[in-house]
Amino acid sequence: MAQLLGPAVDDPDPVGAAATLDRRLPQLGVRPDLVHHPLARLPLTNESAALALGRQLVRTASDPTALGAGIHLVGRLGGSEDVPQLTTLALLQGFLRPVVTALSALRCDTEVLIRLMDLLDPQDHGVVIDALASREDPAARRWLLNLPVGPGTSSSRARHIALAVRLAGLLQDESVDAFVLAQGGRLLTRMALETGSPAEVLGYGPAIAVYEALVRRADRLPPTLDHHAILLSLALDLSSGASVLLDWPPGLREELLERLLGTPAWAAVPDGGHRHRDQYRYRADWIRRMRREPFDRTTPNGLRIHVVEHDPEIGGHVEARILLDGRPLVPCLFPAGRSPSPEHVLGQDLLRATPEERTVTLSTAECDEGCCGTLSVTVRRDGDHVVWHGPRQNGIGPQLPEHRFDAAAYHAEVDRARADDTWCRPARITARLIQAGLGERPGLLARWGILQSWCRPAGPYEDTVEVDFWYGPGAGRDPVGDEAGQWVRLTWRLPDDGRRPGERAAAALERIAAADPKTYSRVTDGNAE
Structure with a gap:
């Protein structure tokens, strides 16, 4: 050159x-x-x-x-x-x-x-x-x-x-x-x-x-x-987000959070949201849900789990923020990843401690697990305590120092977070119920040769639920060799029909049981041939 x-x-x-x-x-x-x-x-x-x-x-x-x-x-x-x-x-x-x-x-x-x-x-x-x-x-x-x-x-x-x-x-x-x-x-x-x-x-x-x-x-x-x-x-950021990790003068963050939460003009705004249509209604509903968030006005000890849904205006994604002694764990120790979804850590009850040691992956690097690793913790019950420590996998990623919790307070917080669904909008509840139903009845998908599925709301401003199905050669097992390139993703869209989430989910499961999803879903990824 x-x-x-x-x-x-x-x-x-x-x-x-x-x-x-x-x-x-x-x-x-x-x-x-x-x-x-x-x-x-x-x-x-x-x-x-x-x-x-x-x-x-x-x-x-x-x-x-x-x-x-x-x-x-x-x-x-x-x-x-x-x-x-x-x-x-x-x-x-x-x-x-x-x-x-x-x-x-x-x-x-x-x-x-x-x-x-x-x-x-x-x-x-x-x-x-x-x-x-x-x-x-x-x-x-x-x-x-x-x-x-x-x-x-x-x-x-x-x-x-x-x-x-x-x-x-x-x-x-x-x-x-x-x-x-x-x-x-x-x-x-x-x-x-x-x-x-x-x-x-x-x-x-x-x-x-x-x-x-x-x-x-x-x-x-x-x-x-x-x-x-x-x-x-x-307020959500000052309570449990990465901003907590700033070098705050003593008491200032708590003072600012209290001042935000005490603003009286807030109370009337969400109540007027129902008069608007589309994104105004969704955003007002989000405000009502997140106002119920258990804001920590003082720095708590032990484990706290805050499920936070972001403003629909910036994407509306949901994360389970795990705080140890008031400090958000993922942005503190593992900035290469993101806080996990509540369905991952709470829906599967992964944080429940037993005498048998269990390793839980809380976050995987956005680049790749093999590049920057994962944030994993080992959870076990030790008498009146729950013990966390972080194994380093293949020498990659952070290692969490040993942390001991009072077992009663720890499990009370896990139970509270698992039982609290006030953050969850109806479309997400419907998706979670469908996913849970498919997990409890694996034969529903196996009958149609479908290996796996995933359910989610279609978007932050939609009540539609989307169900993805993966189908291809060797269905019923993980694809091997050239089979992986022949798989397709099929998506089934379920528009809101006015029924409650439980009724919508039950109807969806009944249809999956009665008719092959491949006949009413459309190909959205993979080899359409």
């Missing part, structure tokens, strides 16, 4: 050099988005020749790698006159990131990046948002502050935006308005999510100052459904 690029960037004939690169670079098999690495290491003894080559490649290259080389050279050596040409190239598939990198290197006007957003598919906005967040520019800060924060806003991007807009200073300003307060709450909530890497809120330096400023001014937020949801999400 160096032998080809070196002479080209010094060639006084940019047309000939560009034609040579366009012809020979494809033979080297270098990806277009990686060609900048060897180029960056090349000394450019003749910058005017290198820039002329870059501009020629940008105008005429037919090979993607040659075009990538041109974009890099123009970004490194060009000027404002190159911005329009580069902006056009951003619309080519695979070239957005190198073009935005080049535009940033050229210090293009912020307005150029903002206009580019209007031309892009929303799924590509993140590259431009990150570039804007890296700017020390009032125009960029204003634009970022008004950017919608939702399911597509990653935790790392939320932290990047909060730093870029100087959120702490905005919230501490006595004249701060309701919009900025609400936006700050949304960004904090996104930063506190468990994502398979250390929670971004723990790496956000002003986090405690932002929490304090926001909560102390929360009474400036009009009592709307959206504001209620934001404040409730903050």
Whole structure:
């Protein structure tokens, strides 16, 4: 690569050099988005020749790698006159990131990046948002502050935006308005999510100052459904989320949580939700369910299990947060994973302690078990105590130090968490009952040659339940060899029919018993042949 690029960037004939690169670079098999690495290491003894080559490649290259080389050279050596040409190239598939990198290197006007957003598919906005967040520019800060924060806003991007807009200073300003307060709450909530890497809120330096400023001014937020949801999400994080692990001054977190939970304007908001349709109703129902969460206003000792459903506006996923002496276990010890589902740890009663030792996997790394391991604990009863300790599997993953619990208090908490289904919306209850019924009657699926199934709500704003069935050669046992590639996933959708969850689940099980699910489900994955 160096032998080809070196002479080209010094060639006084940019047309000939560009034609040579366009012809020979494809033979080297270098990806277009990686060609900048060897180029960056090349000394450019003749910058005017290198820039002329870059501009020629940008105008005429037919090979993607040659075009990538041109974009890099123009970004490194060009000027404002190159911005329009580069902006056009951003619309080519695979070239957005190198073009935005080049535009940033050229210090293009912020307005150029903002206009580019209007031309892009929303799924590509993140590259431009990150570039804007890296700017020390009032125009960029204003634009970022008004950017919608939702399911597509990653935790790392939320932290990047909060730093870029100087959120702490905005919230501490006595004249701060309701919009900025609400936006700050949304960004904090996104930063506190468990994502398979250390929670971004723990790496956000002003986090405690932002929490304090926001909560102390929360009474400036009009009592709307959206504001209620934001404040409730903050309370859930301060009670049992990763934010608990921040280096709080003594008593401050508890004070802020008490202040949030004591806001009187909250009470009326969810009750008005039934007057709205669709997502308003679902969100109001979520608020009513999560308001019943047993918030820990003081730091508890021993084991606590908080089942938390996230705001439907940001996905509505559910997790069982396991706290030891008030500290959330997974974000504390195993940031590579996520807190487990309640169906996993509570539905299967995995935390029940007996004299016989049992190993329970609480979380698996998002990358892969073989990469970053699992968070596992060994649970056993030892007289009046329950003992946890963490085996390290194959030398990978964290090892939990031995922890001893009072057995009576431990099992009382496990029983409380297992019996409490106030967090569970009707569609999820229906799905759990169907799954439990299939587990109790394995012959229902075996009769139709189906190996396994899984039930779940179709989405955070749906009452429909989806049942997945896996079917293929060698049904009745795990597929081996080439059989795995011949399996299919079939999905059966059960719309809400107004009946109670128990009745819906019973009717679904009756239909599975009476008729082959393959006749009324549709193929959603795998080999349809």
